[in-house]
Amino acid sequence: MTRRGPNRQLAGLLAESGWSAGELARAVNALGTKYGLRLRYDRTAVAHWLEGSRPRPPVPGLVAQVLGRRLGRVVHLGETGLERPAGSGSAADAVLRDGDPVDRVAALCDTDADPVRRLALNREMFAATDIRLPSWPSGAEPRTDRPGDTARREVPGADPRLADVVTAFAELTEKYGGAHARSALGTYISDDVVPRLRASPGAGTSDSEVLTGSACLMHLLGMMLSDAGLPNLGYHCYRSALELACRADNRNLYAITLRTMAVLALRLDDLAHARQWSQSALELAAPTAPLTVRCYLHAGRAVVRAADGEREGALADLRAAERCHDAEADADSGTGTDSGTGTGTEPLGLFTRYPPAAFRYQRGEVLLWLGDRTRAAVAFQESLAVRPPAHHISRLLTHARLAGTLLGLGDLEAALDQCRQACAHYPLTASRRTTAALTALRRSLAPYRRHPLAREVRGHIARLTSRA
The missing domain is CATH 1.25.40.10 (Tetratricopeptide repeat domain)
Known part of the structure; x- marks a missing residue:
């Protein structure tokens, strides 16, 4: 933690929200669980922030996000007074400082390949940072695909080789989750796609096809990262996908x-x-x-x-x-x-x-x-x-959603059956979302802990998720 004078910006936001220091701390802790973090802040920690202490990332971003939710508007990191001084060398600055979209694609893939840099960048809360998404040129007419393009290709307007890779990795992700084979996709983009993007700087048809296919691949990499519990890094990939789609006029x-x-x-x-x-x-x-x-x-x-x-x-x-x-x-x-x-x-x-x-x-x-x-x-x-049947990720998530819904309807027996079916898919998944879904189901079954079958299912879920 670093310290400076009293944080009047945070005090103003806290007053506007109507929250107490303890309520802000609890909201930050709760949101942290959605990012896979175990936080234990209390009103004393918030008091230190108000006095001028700055918590380490990603906590400042979490503070901005929960205050934004409370106030019904976007709250950027700079508004909280918790942002680090300029020139502090944040992970996001190091990876994204270059204004060229292709260089950013290369930097993101290189970062994902390095566990230390990957986690550092994921601690930079995308939503709390004042990053402007690429905007569509005003008055620009939308491009229409040539007749027959959609019928010929899985991804309309994309280079057929890139489209085939999109198809293959999308199927793997749908079956097994974003943490499965993600490094292979990142390596492919870095080694094969980035050189093609650099060799196709123009606006011709072939260049547009490479840009479109590349945008689809970065979208897919963003999906995989988010599913693997790295949502902020995933957001940066989505932003790159937007930039490439914009260049492709798609x-x-x-x-x-x-x-x-x-x-x-x-x-x-x-x-x-x-x-x-x-x-x-x-x-x-x-x-x-x-x-x-x-x-x-x-x-x-x-x-x-x-x-x-x-x-x-x-x-x-x-x-x-x-x-x-x-x-x-x-x-x-x-x-x-x-x-x-x-x-x-x-x-x-x-x-x-x-x-x-x-x-x-x-x-x-x-x-x-x-x-x-x-x-x-x-x-x-x-x-x-x-x-x-082989789409284990989505089947598990749907079984889990149905189980929770049936519990809300009071049908414990049917809900437990859906829990068992969700559990059957879990060993074949590599996904933070599936772990979170089963963990939430276990919590939902807590009121029924004395019911023998519910106790058995809760124990089974605990054993499965303890290995994650």
Whole structure:
């Protein structure tokens, strides 16, 4: 900790929030658990901060985020008075100081390959830092793919070699989780993709295809990092994906990435950014965006609005998503195209599809936030009915969500069955999210600890997660 004079900025924010020092400390501790941290701050620690002490990262960022949630707006790190002095050499400055997007891609992949630098950068809270996302040029017309591009490739407009790599790693991530084979993807981007980006600086068709494929790969790396418990490093990869999509003039890919960032922000209790990014994603999507993209964007904003208590807005977005989903299903049935059977955790399938299982899961999330547990349980069951058996990550997360919903409905026996099915997938996953989901289930079963079957399931979950 470093010390200086009284922190009037933090005192002002604390007064504006209406919190006591102890309440701020508890909020920081609670948010820390979502980032995999075990914090034990109390009112005494906050008193020291108010006197001028600065806690080490990522605590200043956590303070900014919880105050932002309390105040209903984005609070940047500089507003808290806890930011380190200029020139202190933060991990983010060291990796991201270069203004060239390709150099940043290389720096991020190199950082991910080094355990010490990786953890240091992940301690820099992305949402609390005043990092401006790349904006779309005003008045720029959206690019439309050439006829036949979408039919020929999994990732529309992407170089076919890069598209194949996206497909392979997306499938691995969906089956086993973000901590599985992530280093291989980072190495591929660093060794193969970065040199191609540097060799294709122009704006021709082939350059655009390399940029689009590279943006998809950085999006996927961001997903894997977030799933592995490194959300801040994941955010920086998403930002690189936005920059590359912007250079490729691929407005739909930009919107997909922004929507994915919004849902991650929601999982991390950063509602202010979740609102901002889910709204911007829909505003920035190309007017000619495919039905699958519009469905994905509306479903994402529906979840955010439901979490924010905007019942009517959430239901309106859900209805809009359903119309897009049904229209796409009708089009597929008319052409004989398989609409896919993916899951709720992937970024729009392989950037081209929004499978029924994924959409039904999102519907369940919206309904659960709105308090309709009965219909939410039905949505989760419908999602499971069409999920591929080998997609262990998404099946576990859906079983866990359904188990919690059934507990809320008072159906302990059915909930325990869902817990057992979730546990069956766990040994095949490499994901912080799956560990957190089972840990939350164990806590939910605490009131039933005297029930023999519930006690057995709680013990099984404890044994499984203790190895994580």
